[in-house]
Amino acid sequence: MTVSPATDAFLELRDLRIHFPTDDGLVKSVDGLSYRLDRGKTLGIVGESGSGKSVTSLGVLGLHNRRNAQVSGEIWLDGLELVSAPEDVVRGLRGKKMAMIFQDPLSAMHPYYTIGNQIIEAYRIHNKVSKSVARKHAIDMLGRVGIPQPDRRVDDYPHEFSGGMRQRAMIAMALSCDPELLIADEPTTALDVTVQAQILDLMRDLQREFDSALIIITHDLGVVAELSDDILVMYGGKCIEYGSTDDIFYNPEHPYTWGLLGSMPRLDREPTDRLQPIKGTPPSLINVPPGCAFSPRCPYGSRTGGLSTGEVPELTESRGGHKVRCHMPPAERRSIWESDVKPMLETT
Amino acid sequence: MVTYIIRRLIAAILMLLIVSMVTFAIFFLVPRLAGATPEGMASRYVGRTASEETAKLAAERLGFNDPVIVQYGNYVKGIVFGAEYDYGPGVETCPAPCLGYSFITRQPVWPDLLDRMPVTFSLAVGAAVIWVLVGVGIGVVSALKRGSLFDRAAMTVALAGVSLPIFFTGLISLVALSYGNPFSIFAQGGHYTPITENPIMWAYNLILPWVTLAFLFAAGYARLTRAGMLDTMNEDYIRTARAKGLAERVVVTKHGLRGALTPIITIFGLDFGLLIGGAVLTESTYSLQGLGKYAVDAITNNDLPKVMGVTLLTAVFVIVANLIVDLLYAVVDPRVRLS
Ligand SMILES: Nc1ncnc2c1ncn2[C@@H]1O[C@H](COP(=O)(O)OP(=O)(O)O)[C@@H](O)[C@H]1O
Ligand SMILES: [Mg+2]
Numbered sequence: 306m307t308v309s310p311a312t313d314a315f316l317e318l319r320d321l322r323i324h325f326p327t328d329d330g331l332v333k334s335v336d337g338l339s340y341r342l343d344r345g346k347t348l349g350i351v352g353e354s355g356s357g358k359s360v361t362s363l364g365v366l367g368l369h370n371r372r373n374a375q376v377s378g379e380i381w382l383d384g385l386e387l388v389s390a391p392e393d394v395v396r397g398l399r400g401k402k403m404a405m406i407f408q409d410p411l412s413a414m415h416p417y418y419t420i421g422n423q424i425i426e427a428y429r430i431h432n433k434v435s436k437s438v439a440r441k442h443a444i445d446m447l448g449r450v451g452i453p454q455p456d457r458r459v460d461d462y463p464h465e466f467s468g469g470m471r472q473r474a475m476i477a478m479a480l481s482c483d484p485e486l487l488i489a490d491e492p493t494t495a496l497d498v499t500v501q502a503q504i505l506d507l508m509r510d511l512q513r514e515f516d517s518a519l520i521i522i523t524h525d526l527g528v529v530a531e532l533s534d535d536i537l538v539m540y541g542g543k544c545i546e547y548g549s550t551d552d553i554f555y556n557p558e559h560p561y562t563w564g565l566l567g568s569m570p571r572l573d574r575e576p577t578d579r580l581q582p583i584k585g586t587p588p589s590l591i592n593v594p595p596g597c598a599f600s601p602r603c604p605y606g607s608r609t610g611g612l613s614t615g616e617v618p619e620l621t622e623s624r625g626g627h628k629v630r631c632h633m634p635p636a637e638r639r640s641i642w643e644s645d646v647k648p649m650l651e652t653t
Numbered sequence: 654m655v656t657y658i659i660r661r662l663i664a665a666i667l668m669l670l671i672v673s674m675v676t677f678a679i680f681f682l683v684p685r686l687a688g689a690t691p692e693g694m695a696s697r698y699v700g701r702t703a704s705e706e707t708a709k710l711a712a713e714r715l716g717f718n719d720p721v722i723v724q725y726g727n728y729v730k731g732i733v734f735g736a737e738y739d740y741g742p743g744v745e746t747c748p749a750p751c752l753g754y755s756f757i758t759r760q761p762v763w764p765d766l767l768d769r770m771p772v773t774f775s776l777a778v779g780a781a782v783i784w785v786l787v788g789v790g791i792g793v794v795s796a797l798k799r800g801s802l803f804d805r806a807a808m809t810v811a812l813a814g815v816s817l818p819i820f821f822t823g824l825i826s827l828v829a830l831s832y833g834n835p836f837s838i839f840a841q842g843g844h845y846t847p848i849t850e851n852p853i854m855w856a857y858n859l860i861l862p863w864v865t866l867a868f869l870f871a872a873g874y875a876r877l878t879r880a881g882m883l884d885t886m887n888e889d890y891i892r893t894a895r896a897k898g899l900a901e902r903v904v905v906t907k908h909g910l911r912g913a914l915t916p917i918i919t920i921f922g923l924d925f926g927l928l929i930g931g932a933v934l935t936e937s938t939y940s941l942q943g944l945g946k947y948a949v950d951a952i953t954n955n956d957l958p959k960v961m962g963v964t965l966l967t968a969v970f971v972i973v974a975n976l977i978v979d980l981l982y983a984v985v986d987p988r989v990r991l992s
Pocket of ligand 1: 353356358
């Protein structure tokens with residue numbers, strides 16, 4: 306175990322790497338990721354699918370099977386390092402200190418147990434109480450996440466709930482032990498737009514109420530716009546831009562982030578022309594292209610004089626905590642944003 | 654839920670009717686179509702040595718000249734109210750439920766079946782307990798340790814288990830473990846002590862047949878369980894269970910195995926239902942006087958009413974077992990209750 310001083314942050318990842326050896330080669334799903342998060346704050350992690358967002362969060366909860374995942378780096382949670390901690394210790398924290406909300410609540414809940422039983426189970430793992438006390442707690446939690454008639458619905462099975470209600474129940478389950486860290490992995494992706502907004506409102510309210518640290522993972526910048534304090538943009542298993550929500554929305558410096566902004570669905574635009582998806586596909590995590598992982602898709606790669614295909618750029622601080630992983634000089638990035646990209650995003 | 658039960662019940666009763674018709678047709682209609690005369694069929698009842706005259710009379714009295722529908726009606730009537738067989742020289746009574754009357758042994762079939770049931774039932778229950786525990790247990794461990802030495806060894810043995818016939822494994826076990834060469838630990842074939850008389854001897858005498866029979870089934874169950882567990886342990890809800898902080902043992906049993914159980918229950922219902930209708934090979938190999946041996950003997954002696962009776966009884970067992978499985982389904986999988 307590396308002896309590093311504990312951190313004053315509530316959650317801090319240092320150079321986290323999660324690699325999967327497979328028959329086709331080593332899949333570098335997370336490759337040197339670092340971030341920190343304080344209590345009561347919300348971090349949005351954004352990136353196209355396949356960029357390593359889910360693998361990261363499962364890694365924080367220690368849910369990777371050590372037999373097929375190589376995990377290195379450090380995860381500090383409230384003064385405890387989790388990567389080197391024994392499995393039993395990490396399991397004791399799961400559900401209690403840190404909890405997770407999954408993307409598709411229908412498949413993430415056991416089809417054979419009632420909603421109530423699944424919440425009761427979660428509660429009783431960490432609280433030595435009788436079933437009836439736990440049941441009262443489950444009903445209480447269901448009520449708090451806005452499920453009508455919770456004392457009746459508690460005995461329903463997941464398939465008897467609507468999608469939105471199911472996600473509320475999932476949130477109730479995750480919050481049942483009052484966790485200090487809550488990770489929501491694409492919590493609204495499986496839901497339709499109106500329900501999405503309700504769930505996001507609910508999560509914001511609950512976070513204030515429980516004062517937990519919240520990580521929201523999404524492929525849609527719009528989801529985290531109002532919720533998060535900071536945003537981390539992930540690409541090819543790495544952080545390529547990190548900053549406050551204002552930095553990311555008003556002064557984004559990475560061409561990939563520009564692309565994400567351009568492909569963001571917005572209510573004030575016509576649905577037909579709202580999307581400008583980024584051309585090309587995310588890189589294979591087995592054979593990451595040499596140099597900048599985004600270079601094959603980057604419209605500005607030629608401006609770096611071959612650097613972008615030759616060398617992996619470092620994540621460097623641009624100004625005031627805003628970090629960018631790009632070979633272009635900061636002044637050039639800002640001028641492209643101001644003169645080319647921003648006006649285009651505003652007019653379309 | 655109530656409508657689900659009623660629907661299943663009606664289906665089971667219909668199934669029973671159809672099965673009884675088909676069985677009846679196989680035993681009484683097909684021979685006729687194949688050219689057997691009523692006299693020929695009747696001669697089986699009164700013995701081949703009887704004169705043509707007697708056979709003709711018997712055919713008339715036993716109703717072999719009636720239309721098949723009427724014959725079937727009489728058969729069903731016999732099951733419900735009992736029957737009397739007037740075959741000329743005398744009258745034989747067959748009280749309800751009359752599943753036929755053997756003119757060879759001059760016995761109604763039903764008491765015979767009742768007599769044989771405990772043997773077959775003991776054999777089936779004991780073997781089932783062993784194969785479910787061993788098969789499911791090995792399947793779970795194999796799935797969790799996929800690719801390990803244990804997994805590969807278990808699956809090789811299981812493959813042997815499903816492909817080796819009972820009379821082979823059974824005879825080997827008898828020769829090796831009970832006829833004194835090299836070990837003479839277990840009872841030789843042909844012994845059966847009712848459990849009410851002496852439970853220890855009951856178990857002792859049945860151990861070899863249990864294990865032999867269980868080996869065959871355990872092999873299949875291990876493979877089925879392994880496949881099911883590999884599927885369910887990849888489900889999202891397993892990840893959720895782990896994310897709650899559940900101990901891995903609970904994740905595997907309460908969440909994983911529970912999810913993999915449905916197909917196992919289905920197969921078990923079929924297997925068990927079929928088995929309590931007679932474990933033909935095992936009973937023959939170990940000379941146990943169960944329903945399977947009864948059926949074999951009846952076929953050898955060309956004793957049609959007995960064959961028919963035991964066939965129908967087996968069908969009833971299978972249908973009832975299926976009904977129970979259907980009802981269990983609704984208990985195991987709440988989604989079934991809705992549809
Ligand atoms: N157990 C695993 N073995 C091999 N590759 C994996 C495994 N889990 C995830 N990956 C790969 O890691 C990459 C990142 O996945 P993920 O974190 O789920 O992306 P997303 O950003 O969409 O959540 C994907 O290419 C995926 O195929
Ligand atoms: Mg994901």
